[in-house]
Amino acid sequence: MSEAKFLPGDRLVEFLGSVPGDRKLVNVSSEECAVWGELSEAEPAEVLAGLRGARPFYSFKSVLMPASELVARYGRADGDPLEEVSKLTVAVIGVRGCECRALAYLDKVMFDEPMADPFYAARRENSFIVAVDCAAAAESCFCNLLGEAPYPEANYDLNLSPVQDGFLVQAGSEKGEQLLADAGSPLSDATDAQLEERDAMRRKAAEQLTGQNADYDFPDDFAATLPSTLEEVFWRTELSTCVQCGGCTAVCPTCYCFLLFDQAAGEGAYERGRVWDSCQFTGYSEMAAAPGLAKPDPRREHMSKFQHRFAHKFWYSPLTLGTLGCVGCGRCIETCPGAVDLRRVLSQANKAYAQDA
Numbered sequence: 159m160s161e162a163k164f165l166p167g168d169r170l171v172e173f174l175g176s177v178p179g180d181r182k183l184v185n186v187s188s189e190e191c192a193v194w195g196e197l198s199e200a201e202p203a204e205v206l207a208g209l210r211g212a213r214p215f216y217s218f219k220s221v222l223m224p225a226s227e228l229v230a231r232y233g234r235a236d237g238d239p240l241e242e243v244s245k246l247t248v249a250v251i252g253v254r255g256c257e258c259r260a261l262a263y264l265d266k267v268m269f270d271e272p273m274a275d276p277f278y279a280a281r282r283e284n285s286f287i288v289a290v291d292c293a294a295a296a297e298s299c300f301c302n303l304l305g306e307a308p309y310p311e312a313n314y315d316l317n318l319s320p321v322q323d324g325f326l327v328q329a330g331s332e333k334g335e336q337l338l339a340d341a342g343s344p345l346s347d348a349t350d351a352q353l354e355e356r357d358a359m360r361r362k363a364a365e366q367l368t369g370q371n372a373d374y375d376f377p378d379d380f381a382a383t384l385p386s387t388l389e390e391v392f393w394r395t396e397l398s399t400c401v402q403c404g405g406c407t408a409v410c411p412t413c414y415c416f417l418l419f420d421q422a423a424g425e426g427a428y429e430r431g432r433v434w435d436s437c438q439f440t441g442y443s444e445m446a447a448a449p450g451l452a453k454p455d456p457r458r459e460h461m462s463k464f465q466h467r468f469a470h471k472f473w474y475s476p477l478t479l480g481t482l483g484c485v486g487c488g489r490c491i492e493t494c495p496g497a498v499d500l501r502r503v504l505s506q507a508n509k510a511y512a513q514d515a
């Protein structure tokens with residue numbers, strides 16, 4: 159990480175205009191929450207407010223993995239969708255610490271060999287990530303319960319830390335270092351007082367998280383706790399309000415499941431597309447069967463789908479990828495129409511485990 163530089167707030171939008179990207183997406187504040195908008199269309203005041211507030215409701219996952227896209231054309235169809243994707247560069251401005259960790263998780267699944275997804279890889283290579291410290295946490299944020307801090311520590315090109323009258327800027331990659339070296343004015347060296355102000359703001363955000371999550375107590379060892387509590391009654395209570403809408407997986411920055419399908423595209427021409435899928439949907443794990451035979455489905459029961467979301471993120475992912483599949487962003491809590499709160503579910507599992515021990 160480079161030395162911190164100070165960027166005056168009134169030069170922020172001009173500076174962000176210099177980051178590489180055919181498209182530049184940025185957090186802008188709306189009446190209810192921060193959203194992603196095009197930098198070229200945003201008012202400077204909206205950008206300043208968006209980068210000084212809590213994380214946006216939607217993650218930027220759809221930049222790297224659109225909810226729906228073409229992945230192949232064949233027969234008489236023309237054009238290679240991958241070639242089109244490879245031409246576009248995108249800067250994403252306002253990525254929070256939790257999403258930088260989500261990015262590391264998605265990279266393991268979608269980018270690292272031998273199973274790299276060429277579309278994800280092309281977009282990832284063509285992306286420039288500008289992260290930002292959380293000056294405030296959303297009500298559902300709980301990164302502290304996972305032992306994480308509310309500011310980015312890796313997986314970004316530049317990081318912004320809000321301070322009085324502007325931002326401190328630090329590079330986290332060679333691309334970021336180069337951009338800072340070329341920027342010259344309006345950057346100046348950060349003062350000790352500004353560095354202390356940044357650290358105080360980070361402490362304040364961490365204290366907010368500690369306060370709002372004081373009633374929750376997560377297991378020390380998810381892989382021991384979850385399998386031994388799957389029959390506990392609290393799971394049935396939690397399940398009773400889940401309507402299988404899949405909202406929790408759609409907003410989750412680490413959920414990556416997709417469905418492939420083929421469709422006709424004119425005479426002799428065909429396309430292959432893919433759309434986001436959800437482990438919460440009926441039919442998600444159903445397999446093919448010969449005509450007249452029932453299709454096997456290892457997770458036909460609603461409970462088994464409901465528990466799978468928790469098991470995959472907190473039990474299987476550490477086993478297969480060496481890391482949790484949840485970053486504590488709280489989006490699934492905020493979006494759930496059944497008021498399923500992941501913090502409450504895991505705290506109940508922890509309590510039941512402790513009682514049975």
Ligand code: SF4
Nearest residue numbers: 400401403404406494
């Ligand atoms: S958002 Fe809530 S109701 Fe919808 S599938 Fe997820 S847990 Fe169930």
Ligand code: SF4
Nearest residue numbers: 410484485487488490
């Ligand atoms: S499971 Fe919920 S809290 Fe965890 S990363 Fe996904 S949306 Fe965020």
